[in-house]
Each structure stands twice: as C-alpha cells, then as structure tokens.
Amino acid sequence: MIAVSNLGATETTGGGSSLLDVTGLSVGYRSDRGLVSALDDVSFAVGTSEVVGLVGESGCGKSTVAGAVLGLLPRSAQVHGSVRFAGEELVAARASVLRHLRGNRIATIVQDPTTSLDPTFSVGQQIAETVRAHAQVTRSVAKQRALEVLAEVGIPDPRTRYDDPPHRLSGGMRQRVVIAAALVNDPALIIADEPTTALDVTIQAQILALLLRLRDDRGTAIMLISHDLAVVASVCDRVVTMYAGQIAERAPTGSLFAEPGHPYTAALLEALPGSGHAPGELPVIAGTVPDLAGPLPGCRFATRCRHRFEPCDTRPPMATVAPHHDVACWLRVDTAEHP
Amino acid sequence: MSGPVASLRGLTKQFRVSGLGRRTLTAVADVDLDVEQGEILGIVGESGSGKTTLGRCLLGLTRPTAGTITVNGAPVTAGDLALRRTVQPVFQDSFGSLDPRWSVRRSVREALDALGIGTPPERDGRVDVLLAEVGLGPEIADRRPGTLSGGQRQRVGIAAALAPQPRLLVADEPVSALDVSVQAQILNLLAGLRRDHGLTIVFITHDLSVVRHLADRVAVMYLGRIIEIGTTAEIFGAPAHPYTKALLSAAPVSDPSRRVVPRLLTGEIPSPIDPPSGCPFHPRCVEAFAPCPIERPVARETSPGHAAACHLVGPGADHPQPAGASPVTA
DSSP states (O other): OOOEEEEOOOOSSSSOOEEEEEEEEEEEEEEEEEEEEEEEEEEEEEETTTTEEEOOTTTTSHHHHHHHHHOOOOEEEEEEEEEEETTOOOOOOOOOHHHBBBBBEEEEEEEEEESSSSSTTHHHHHHHHHHHHSSOOHHHHHHHHHHHHHHHHTOOSSHHTTOOOOOGGHHHHHHHHHHHHHHHHSSSEEEEESSTTSOOHHHHHHHHHHHHHHHHHHOOEEEESSSSSHHHHHSSEEEEEEETEEEEEEEHHHHHHOOOOSHHHHHHHTTGGSSSOOTTOOOOOSSSOOOTTTTOSSSSGGGGGGTTTTTGGGGGOOOEEEETTTEEEEEGGGTOOOO | OSSEOOOOEEEEEEEEEOOOOOEEEEEEEEEEEOOOOOOEEEOOOOOOSHHHHHHHTTTTSOOOOOEEEETEEOOOOOTTTTHHHHHEOOOHHHHHOOOTTTTTTHHHHHHHHHOSSSSSHHHHHHHHHHHHHOOOOOOGGSGGGGGGGGGHHHHHHHHHHHTTOSSEEEEESTTTSHHHHHHHHHHHHHHHHHHHHOOOEEEEEEEEEHHHHSEEEEEEEEEEEEEEEEEEEHHHSOOHHHHHHHHHHSSSOOOOOOOOOOOOOOSOOOTTTTTTTSSSTTGOTTTOOTTTTTSOOOOEEETTTTTEEETTOOOOOOOOOOTOOOOOOO
C-alpha cells in the first residue's frame, strides 16, 4: 500500500526520539529577479545517536539547511517553518539562545579546517576557549578538558601538540583538532559539512571511523552534509536527497541505495563511475538546475526527468513507499498506473 | 602503432626547500614508465605521492632533475614547442586555466595561434569543429568563462587541449571539482575521444572509482615512486602491494550492503623531504618485516605486466614470510 502524507508532515525517524525536527522549512532571498527560493518546504528529523546524510549537488540547499539550523543565515534570508532542537524552537529564536547552542549543544565541523582554526592561537588554546565560552571554569580545568579531547580524537602526544599553531599540523591532524573542538562541550548534535572532502582517502577513512566511534561512545547525533554518495553509503543510517532546494527522497541508507524511489536519486546513482557502465556510457542527467528565482510551481526536477508526465506541473506530495522511505514524486503516488 | 607514446626512464624531480638548512624534496624518484598508444593510464596516489609533478614533467612544464623522457621516440626537454603540440594538459580548475577576459573562441584559438597551425580563417573554422567535438554549440564561442557552468568550462579546457591535435592528454584531476552528474558527462567525453580518435590519456587522480571506471592500466604512486602497476582488473582484483590494498580498502563504496571495516593505516603520509629508509611505506605497513626498513624493494612482476615494489611480492621474493603475517601473493 502506498500512503500519501502531506509534504509538511513530520516523518518518523528510524527509532529513537527526534533530537532535531525540521518541519516545512523554507528559506528565500530577495533579488533583482524576484524571490530566490533556496529551500522549499523541507522536512526531516535526526534522532539521538543517528547519522543522517544530506546529499545533493552544488546549490541544492544542503548547506542552507545547516545555516538555518544554526541561525547563521544572512539577515536578508526570509525563513519560514520550524526547526526544533530538543523540543526548543530555533526559527526566530533570540540571538543569545542560538549563541548558547552553537559550539555547545550543537557543534559544527566544516570542510576546510584552516578556516575554522585561528592561525594566531595554539590549537589547544582554541579548544580551551570553546570550553570557557560556554562554562564558567578555570583556565586549568579548560586546558585539562582540551587535552582529554585531543587524546580522544587520536592526536599523538597532546601535551606537546597543545601549544602548536594550526599550521604545524597536517590536514588530517587539523581536522582532528576541529573535531576535538566540536566535541569538547559534549554536543548532542554535530553538523559535519563535507568534513572529509579535502582529505586523502586513507586519512578520510580514519576521520570517518573516528566520527562513528564518537557516535557509538557518546551517542552524538551527526548530520553529515556531503556530495559524496560513497561516503554517505559507508557511514549514514539514513539519507535525505535534496534537489534545487527541495527534498526529493528520505530513506534508510540500505533502502535508498537498493531501491531509489525518486528519478533524481536513481539518476545520481547511475551516473557514478562505480555503477557498472562501460567507459563512455555513463548515463548522464541532461539539462541544468532550474533558476530558483523563477516561478516553480511543479516538481523542480521535471525539466530533466525522463519520466515526466502531466501531474509533474504541480508539486508532488511526499509518498511513503516503504517503512521510513518517503519519495516526493508523482510516479510513486499511484504505482498501478505508472509502474 | 608500435612503441609507446611516451617513455620515462629513471625520472627524478627534486626541489630545493628554503628554510633552515639546505633540504631537498624528492617529488618524483627514479620512475620508469611507458605510456602505450591509445591507452588510458590512471595514475593514483595521495598528497605528496608525486603524481602531479610526474604529469608536469611529461607536459614539459617542469624540468626533471635526472632521467629521460621520450615522446614518440624522440627525447624531449622542457619548453619544447614540438612537445607542446604532442602532449596537452587538462587541469582540474578550468576557471584558473582559462583567461576570464577572453572569449571561449580566443582561448581555444590560442594554441593554434601560438603554434602557427593553419591560416587565421582556417583557425576560426577549426574552433567551431573543436567545440562541436566536446559537445558545445557554436553559440558558446563568444561567451566568457565566467558565464559558463563548471562542466562547460571543463569542456572548453578540453577543446583547447585538443586544438593542436595532440597524441597524448595529461589530465590532472579533471573531474574532481565537478558534481556527479557533470562528472559523468566529462568522463564520457574523455572515453569517447580515446575510442573515436585513438587519443592516449594519462589520467591523474586521487579518485579510485573514476580510475577503475575509465583506465586500462593503473600506476599507484607513494612518496614519489610507482609502487605498483598493472591492468585495472589486476590492481583492483588482485592488488599485490600492501599500500595498494590499504588504499583500496580505505576508499568508500557507494553500496551500503558492502560496508567493510577498512584496513586503517596508522599515521600520516611521511614528508617527501625526509622519506623513510628502505621501503618508503614500511612505517605504516602492517606486513613490514626485517628487510623493509633497510633495503628498498625493486619492482618485481607477479604476472606479465603486473609489478609491485615490495619484499613480499613476486617469484623472486627472497625473504621469508614474517611470523603472523598473512601471505600476500597467491
């Protein structure tokens, strides 16, 4: 049976209570050409100790979701909908509330550790500073906590490394420091935006293993934003596929890769070099992403979709095709008519 | 066709490093390599493996410290115009390699003008042919790079590389900056150029899935040396060198039903300024034994065309298996 729910309805998570509930989130920017719809009615949840992947190509809005959760969007952004973290509403929350959450209950890891580390302070000082920004503790207590997390993320000889400036460390070690800083206040949620994209593959494997170990040991939930489907396949419990500011599909990782329900997800997987096609014969996705400033009444993928038919001119509802597997596509609404 | 398109013998490139004391960074160390006519040869490795420097030597953009390069049987030197016609580059960042003020037509024409190929009117016609070749319409010709998408810019970069009718393309991470759907288009384009025109391509990348898809042969580099080379099927199906095995196991696979715990390498890639003694991989190798820190292993064939530089590899492996280590070769 195919059940159809309203697009804005909150999904059920794959077990556990929802730590983060994003419901009907829309973000727009005014421009000369009209309102640019960066996010449109985005809903998903992240449960405690879950690793949820947010995937999509450049400009699909996956980093805007992170900005909206963290309250770090530009002032010009028009935000509608709801972002609830541990039951607390974050959309339109006071700046002081968000400041208290960031780096504390919600931590972030970004792609390039050089931008999140201050080159003029030692790596240890920066972590200790994160402690003191959120707790009234002495410098020596803060330093002790910093040393503990540096050891926990696998920095050899933390006492010596504590005083090193970031540039003394390799890229992989710097990313470990960034993770240590993210962990030091024992966050409930880590938002990791392309955390391994700048790293070599053997170092990437170390960092991904570290993130999974932290989830297992501490129960930290992770929202992993990535363009890399292989990384997402290897570490995520559930995956959310985004296209042009909308959610195309939400599913448990196994279900999404085995039976992608949305033509966009399916096309992305087919376009991967590992999809088994001969050289020169990778299926491509024709066309380009629509202009998000224009009127976009229907499915945003329709102009590039091989399965387009009349209903696609209006926006598809979210259809549940399997347990916890939701697809925003008219093909999935009535499978009898369109197999 | 007979003979390799390009041959490297004992190719070495060292850089002086400024700072305290006189230090030398060995980017490429004693590389022997033949690039065969019409093949796509993948060169994979991590940061500091020397893969980019190797490509620059092949392109004549960097003068080797020692060793020889021959292209079409003739020795080449840096800055050689004939070499520039024969070997052409495709870079990762086509934004950086195209002049932002120039039209697409001018960028693609540049190589024809510089090398004096054809008459000026012929060159314009040739630009249109080249753009069509890479899947771009003539309306693109008058646009500036800034108004193009990443995929279109990379196509323009490839059209410019094809302008002097090279025999060999050296493509360094040509799809790494592109989204999956665009990456597929560029990979198809490169495969088509080889299929339809017999173009030889050296494809340098860190991305194993791309190499596995596209390349006929793969060379794996570590700290300036080729530590294993073989057909793509052999490298991915029966890797012989412990580093190759670790690299393959570390690469994530886009199939959650085949999740494996990777053989995590301990430590970091050592500095090419002060590489480890003996086998450069020994400090990170789980199978290292007595000779590894002392003696550098030479490349030995495990089967025709498949060679690895490891003391545990090959019919001539003259060292005993270490206790507790798993056998490496069949």
